[in-house]
Amino acid sequence: MPRNRQIWLVSRPQGEANVDNFRLVESETPPLAEGQVLVRHHYLSLDPYMRGRMNEGKSYAEPQPLNQVMIGGTVGQVVESRHPRYVPGDWVVGMGGWQEYSVVDGNAAGLLRKVDVSRIPPSHYLGAVGMPGVTAWYGLVKIIEPRAGQTITVSAAAGAVGSAVGVLAKQRGCRVVGIAGGPDKCAYVRDELGFDDCIDYRQYPDLRALASALKAACPNGIDGHFENVGGTVLDAVMLRANAFSRVALCGMIAGYDGQPLPMLNPALILISRMxxxxxxxxxxxxxxxxxxxxxxxxxxxxxxxxRETVAHGIESAPEAFLGLLKGRNFGKQLVKLVD
Known part of the structure; x- marks a missing residue:
């Protein structure tokens, strides 16, 4: 069995996360028992939700245990199998974690999903055709419930989730306005993804300026908003929201370092019947x-x-993850584990 390199979470962040919260560990891969599958991961997914799991406080999921492999989605190939449903060479998606190999119980529901890489590159099964894409779909279709002609806004619009929200909303005949950081990201959102407009929030340093930019980009107000950031972005959107508008609250990356994110004017929820x-x-x-x-x-x-941003080698995962939290990635952030 191959040697396996892993990234463990070894301490809880105090404020901002840093590389010292992680450790690279090398271990033996255990031999397969009956019903198990050995998967070699080709790509590891890095996602904002992981920052919340690093904390010990109350959340929607149990905290990531210390001194264990960091949680994460993976796509790779079966290299050995003692399960009749899987054979070497099968491409599979799972939650293999921050490591090069995983041993998976082939009988456990939902742990592995076979995927077809003939039309779709394997890495996209961790992004647009994976959890981030489904996240975008659910928030847009089931919560925002867009109708043709309505105006939909989305924060972190150049990211894996935000980009999918915009494309899906355009398919439904909506006017779509993104909010992203930097001219290159805004150009991608407009020119490649087909959004109607994109606001570079870095050009608008305060709430009043950002709200004015939203007013110009959304002359008929905002009917639905997909939120990945929180803080000032959400406050500005609420100032422009129409009556009976809907907000799908997916992420609050502005508050992932543990500080509370106050809402400036919660009375707008009532005023706009949001x-x-x-x-x-x-x-x-x-x-x-x-x-x-x-x-x-x-x-x-x-x-x-x-769009994808790809780091190389398991040892690059902590720095790439910290960069994701700072918005340094362009599209989906991945770690490539097999050259």
Whole structure:
């Protein structure tokens, strides 16, 4: 069995996360028992939710245990199998964690999913045709419930989730305005993804300026908003929200370092009769087949070309993850483990 390199979480962040919270560990891969599968991971997914799991406080999921492999989605190939449903060479998606290999119980429901890489590159199964894409689909379709002609805004619009929200909303005939950081990201959102407009929040340093930019980009107000950031971005959106607008609250990356994120004017929820709903996509597995079917068609046909930022080698995962939290990635952040 191969030697396995892993990244463990070894301490809880105090404020901002840093590389000292992680440790590179090398271990033996245990021999397979009956029903188990050995998977060599080709790509590791890095996602903002992981920062919340590093904390010990109350959350929607149990904290990441210390001195164990860091949680994370993976796509790779079966290299050895003692399960009749899997054979060497099969491409599979799972939650293999921050490591080069994983031993998986082939009988456990939901731990492995076979994927077809003939039309869709394997890395996209961790992004647009994976959890981030389904997250976008659920928040947009089930919470925002967009209708043709409505205006939809999305923060972190150049990221893995935000980009999918915009493409899916355009498919439904909406006007879509993104919020992203930097001219290059805004150009990608407008020119490659087909958003109607994109606001570079770095050009608007305070709430009043950002709200004015939103007013110019959304002359008919905002009917639905997909939130990945929180803080000033959400405050500005609420100032422009129409009556009976809907907000899908997916992430609050502005508060992932543990500080509370105050809402400046919660009375606007009542004034605009807004519906704000937080959600966790893993609690809605019933929609995954429908969402993945639409996303697969969009990516496979070339109508959605997701952008990726790729780090190389398991040892690069901590720095790449910290960069993700600072917005240094462009599209989906991945770690490539097999050259």
């Amino acid at each position: 519906r704000i709903e937080g959600f966790i996509v893993s609690e809605h597995m019933e929609v995954w087949p429908q969402a993945l079917a639409e996303l697969s068609e969009l990516v496979g046909s070339g109508r959605f070309r997701p």
